[in-house]
Amino acid sequence: MSLIVKVGKAGKRVVKKFLPEEKHHVSYTRRIERVKTRERVVAMTFDDGPMDLPSSPDKFDGKALTDILLDTLGEYGAQGTFDVVGDTSENYPDTAGKSGQADWGGVRYDHYPDINQDERGGAVHNQRLLRRMLDEGHQVTNHGYRHVLFGKKPFVYGKRDHFHGLDQVVSDLTRLHTLLKETYGYEMTMARPPHYVDKIEGGFTSYDAYDQMGYLYLAAAFDGAGWLPLHHGSAQESLRAEVEAMVDPMRKVLEADPDGLAGQIIFQKDGYNMCRRTPVAFGLKKQLELLKKYGYQVVTVQRLMEYSPFADVGREDPGFEKLVRLQKTRGIVYSDNRLRLDAPMTWGELAMLLAPRGEAIDRRIQKIRETGTAQHANWGAMDWCAEQGILKYAMDPDGAVSSLPSAYFAPAKGFTRRQVYEAFRE
Numbered sequence: 001m002s003l004i005v006k007v008g009k010a011g012k013r014v015v016k017k018f019l020p021e022e023k024h025h026v027s028y029t030r031r032i033e034r035v036k037t038r039e040r041v042v043a044m045t046f047d048d049g050p051m052d053l054p055s056s057p058d059k060f061d062g063k064a065l066t067d068i069l070l071d072t073l074g075e076y077g078a079q080g081t082f083d084v085v086g087d088t089s090e091n092y093p094d095t096a097g098k099s100g101q102a103d104w105g106g107v108r109y110d111h112y113p114d115i116n117q118d119e120r121g122g123a124v125h126n127q128r129l130l131r132r133m134l135d136e137g138h139q140v141t142n143h144g145y146r147h148v149l150f151g152k153k154p155f156v157y158g159k160r161d162h163f164h165g166l167d168q169v170v171s172d173l174t175r176l177h178t179l180l181k182e183t184y185g186y187e188m189t190m191a192r193p194p195h196y197v198d199k200i201e202g203g204f205t206s207y208d209a210y211d212q213m214g215y216l217y218l219a220a221a222f223d224g225a226g227w228l229p230l231h232h233g234s235a236q237e238s239l240r241a242e243v244e245a246m247v248d249p250m251r252k253v254l255e256a257d258p259d260g261l262a263g264q265i266i267f268q269k270d271g272y273n274m275c276r277r278t279p280v281a282f283g284l285k286k287q288l289e290l291l292k293k294y295g296y297q298v299v300t301v302q303r304l305m306e307y308s309p310f311a312d313v314g315r316e317d318p319g320f321e322k323l324v325r326l327q328k329t330r331g332i333v334y335s336d337n338r339l340r341l342d343a344p345m346t347w348g349e350l351a352m353l354l355a356p357r358g359e360a361i362d363r364r365i366q367k368i369r370e371t372g373t374a375q376h377a378n379w380g381a382m383d384w385c386a387e388q389g390i391l392k393y394a395m396d397p398d399g400a401v402s403s404l405p406s407a408y409f410a411p412a413k414g415f416t417r418r419q420v421y422e423a424f425r426e
């Protein structure tokens with residue numbers, strides 16, 4: 001692992017240790033890392049493809065890496081979720097960074113599959129690979145047309161250019177969304193920010209961008225590895241170590257608890273690691289063999305969410321069916337995809353249940369544009385409800401609910417989130 005990546009990871013740990021714990025609010029966009037299920041089922045996501053270059057080292061007679069991954073998934077009856085880019089050929093002028101470093105493929109921008117080989121990667125240049133993904137039942141999600149950072153990431157990518165404001169981010173996402181829709185008739189429903197950078201200039205975040213796109217935030221609970229280089233003498237020894245790093249952690253989890261990966265999303269790479277090797281070409285088969293041994297099915301993230309769309313509530317919950325219906329059109333789930341049904345309902349959360357989605361999103365974004373500062377996640381919904389006379393402007397969005405408007409609710413047993421949703425008249 002390169003020094004700069006080590007420093008970046010250490011910096012994250014320090015920041016996490018001393019900053020207050022992230023506060024989650026009810027949000028239309030939810031970060032999906034796992035779902036609650038008793039079934040042995042997982043999803044695998046593959047970032048940064050498609051890639052029309054051979055594996056490295058090439059042990060598959062020149063076959064494209066993405067074809068290798070699709071062949072391997074097909075061999076095990078597995079379906080993947082491919083988090084694709086559009087085209088990085090616009091990301092110039094640029095120069096290559098140092099092999100093994102985070103900026104290996106470009107100092108100012110990312111280039112997939114590699115700098116000066118952009119035409120061998122991305123959805124624009126590789127229609128055959130995209131069609132194969134879709135024809136074989138895999139899911140495709142939005143990783144950005146140009147894979148440009150949404151905002152600054154000083155620890156690891158301090159020299160990287162990034163987008164300046166929400167409109168640039170949404171425009172980039174829309175380019176790739178439109179390409180998939182017009183070329184393949186495929187509507188993407190999820191996205192993952194490049195390098196998980198969430199903050200956007202002007203007081204916005206990736207959640208605001210995905211709210212506008214109608215997306216869910218595709219994350220992961222388990223790192224399938226293969227993207228970080230390991231240095232063990234020769235290139236061959238390093239590759240062997242990288243492949244083992246893909247398999248050994250998974251093996252340990254399953255040996256300790258055969259149900260330990262149930263409902264989780266596994267992060268993978270459809271491309272080179274930072275030393276231009278492709279351990280995923282060799283390690284994926286070993287991972288799938290291990291999952292098969294423990295009785296796991298590998299499905300798309302969309303299919304995984306059919307087991308439960310929530311991280312903390314499963315099908316065994318008596319209110320499950322109603323909650324599933326509500327989350328399709330109303331804001332009831334926290335940004336970390338949890339329902340927290342035993343927590344007190346707040347006025348902001350009540351507003352998210354009642355306000356039309358479009359009104360809540362548009363009002364909040366307009367307020368941020370006017371002020372240039374971040375607003376409470378439920379501000380737009382609160383504003384609409386106050387305008388309708390349902391709530392009062394002076395109400396604290398984080399204050400506990402003490403009454404419910406009878407026009408929308410049957411008599412409630414109390415004001416926990418579960419009790420309020422039970423009383424809500426659909």
